[in-house]
Amino acid sequence: MGVSIHPAADVIGDTRLEEMAYRTARAALDDAAVERGQIDHVTLGGSDEIDARGITSMLLAAPSGAYLKDEMRVTDSGLTALNLGAMRAASGDLQLGLVVSWNQSSVGPLEDIARMRAEPFYLRPVGLNFAIAEGLFASALVERHGITERGVGERVRTRLEAAAKNPRAVRRTVPTLESIKGSPLLAHPLRSAHRAPVTDGAVAMVLASGDWVRANPGKRPLARIAGAEWAVDRYQLDGDRLAGLNVFRATLARVLKRAELASIDALDIVELEAQSAWADIALVDAMKAGSRVKVNPSGGAWAQNPYFCTGLVHAAEAVLQVAGRAGGHQVAGAKRALAHGSSGFAQQTHGFVVMEGMDA
16 A cells, blocks of 8 residues: 655664664555554564664554554565565454665674674584575586676666666765676675675665455555565575475466466566676576566666565555655566565575555
């Protein structure tokens, strides 16, 4: 019914996390033209470690609109919060709700948090973090799929050029291929310029059940959730887990079936979360979409990348596309858009949501 994306920045240092959540939730309610008193449930997406809070929802629930409301929280990604919120709205027990997620990773060291998440006996002692996991991922992709460093550099430039048209993107200069190749090596073959820069940000959506929409004919939805799926891949980082992309492919096939789409080519847009250009190339290839399907017209994670809630930002971008409100990167005639989100080491978890325009 309504969406809001907090203005993104590499560092939002003049605003408390509670203020970010409040302003974003308030803006989503305003976009939907409803009041907080009308909602009956709130689904939160937040990470205790990233927020540096013992139980982050204790401080973030009220500013997110959940005071005296039915509240639940997920801790792996903002897109998972959307999946849960959608199921709650479809349950028949709840009618109108908020989904709110946030990230202010500039406050704490994200890679230190990653090391704490690693298995304690084998992986934590060697210092496994997100960069090393992405480096292993990239190495496996080179071995199995033949992705080249030049191709990776070109993909970085493509995403940043798209992001330059997105009014919600952080403004960045498009680097040359030489500067990308000369950027610091983090974990062979991953270089710093191959990764989407992590930003601060927040996003919120207002979700309504079909019953609520029918009972409120004066409120026109922006989009309909036609299907949602998610799955978790194996934890171990062996070659088949990294380069096989089996869970990604299987989950994608299931969400297309749930949305009653014959193939991925029935979509107009895919907003794909990839934290590195190596992953971007591999996931796009695995989708096997035709040329008419526009992938990451927003710029994807290179537009803004509030790490925990990037997938939910992509879902909001998908809604704006099918509602004709995307702005400078609007895809003409867009009716169906797929949003993808990922979390865990080396894209371990994959989630998908299909958004349909109300005239689709």
